[in-house]
Amino acid sequence: MPVEDDEELREILSLDTIAVVGCSTTPGKAARAIPKYMLDHGYDIVPINPNADEIFGREAYDSLSEVPPGVDIVDVFRPSAEVSGVVDEVLDREDAGVVWTQLGIRDDDAAARAEAAGKRVVQDRCLKVEHQRLM
Numbered sequence: 001m002p003v004e005d006d007e008e009l010r011e012i013l014s015l016d017t018i019a020v021v022g023c024s025t026t027p028g029k030a031a032r033a034i035p036k037y038m039l040d041h042g043y044d045i046v047p048i049n050p051n052a053d054e055i056f057g058r059e060a061y062d063s064l065s066e067v068p069p070g071v072d073i074v075d076v077f078r079p080s081a082e083v084s085g086v087v088d089e090v091l092d093r094e095d096a097g098v099v100w101t102q103l104g105i106r107d108d109d110a111a112a113r114a115e116a117a118g119k120r121v122v123q124d125r126c127l128k129v130e131h132q133r134l135m
Helices: 006-013 030-040 080-091 108-116 127-134
Strands: 017-021 044-048 073-076 098-101 120-122
Touching (some): 030 044, 080 098
Parallel strands (some): 098 120
């Protein structure tokens, strides 16, 4: 069952490290503005973008599988059709306990696989909006 409860969302938002799959280098894009907002609010942001060397002065990784251990949340800014592949990478990790897909992004089958593996899933919600609302 995807996370819908505000208390559980607060728990998730109390975590520190967010790997952002699809983090953008383009000013004005949500995939840049939202991770920047989270960075400005004390989160450790790990950008994942195979077309960038660095974002926000931080090393950008080509894929989630290349990111060193220590990720709490995997935030997905990729089309819904790519969520399943991201979940596959999450399931190969022991650290990432939360999969979060941004507004308009969802894959119920991939979410069910993640949940069956003990991961928490938040789908089709904006990290920034929920942070502003709950924190």
